[in-house]
Amino acid sequence: MTTTHLIVMGVAGCGKSTIAQEIADRLGWSLAEGDELHPQANIDKMSAGTPLTDEDRWPWLDLIVDWTKTQAEQGQSTVVTCSALRRSYRDRLSAAPGKTYFVHLAGTKELLTARMNARKGHFMPPALLDSQLDTLEQLETDELGVVVDIDADVDTIVAVALSELEKLGAINQTTTTN
Template sequence: MDTVVSNAPPVHVRGETTSRLPVTDHVVVMGVAGSGKTTVAALLAERLGLDVAEADEFHPRANIEKMSAGTPLTDEDRWPWLRAIREWLESESDAGRSAVVTCSALKRSYRDELRRARGRVRFVHLAGSRDLLAERMAGRSGHFMPLSLLDSQLATLEPLEADEDGLVVDVTTPVRDVVAAVAAWLHAPSAS
């Protein structure tokens, strides 16, 4: 696992796009609500020319209704959702494509399920302080996830471990620098 910290010098990558990842390499942009997963995933996918999916689209209606009511999901609620994301990654692999997907991926066991997808699955953990995440959540509109579930997500979160194929990024880093750092990490010889 690698780490990018906010006081590190920005990573500069020439041009607006970089080359595509090796076929069937997938990136899961993970973290709790308010960490910026959707923004980073969309910009990263655009930069790399990859398909992108939002994990919320894989939730069954019952999960969304439960979260909207302020009730945390259980593991039993999450397993079908995680399998659906893994199956989407596998369909991308079967089509010979790499992809980017958002997913909170809060526990190692959840990430293990996603890692079962054909191809290499790498994780980018967007990490930030509770206060910053709460501020971001309070400022967004039209999302079903209430601020009241942030503490539940933080309590459930198991950070990436040293043996996991991942990168931790401080979300106080400007988003453009986050995307550049992730793209550079994905293309680094040690990441292959």
């Protein structure tokens, strides 16, 4: 049986954690919070307001792939949060066994800034939003993924994401087994 991996992606403040949790709950799939897999040095850098470099990100992306690989070996499909800002990062994440699809949560800079300013206790400061938006490479037509507008309530965002993923053949909402 082929496993499926859904990477819920986007810049800081787009709602990756909330949407990924809802999707994982609805599908009954394993969930990993990508931020929890960051090496401490990356967290320290971001907390200090310093953007990560590609060299900082590669080991983190490899840890995510290792986690999805372990889940796939157990026959478990997954949902993972990860900014996945560049095509090269998404290509690296797609190296996990099974099929990898991306759910890009997209919104305006104003909405993202408001969300970041409202959240408490997160290591990513709003000052880094511009660097993330500058780094973001949109999903290309040959990538397996969907773009979902975040200017809606959680249930609507999740419903749109699941509907679009079903159209791609990533999931079957009537049978949410692995």
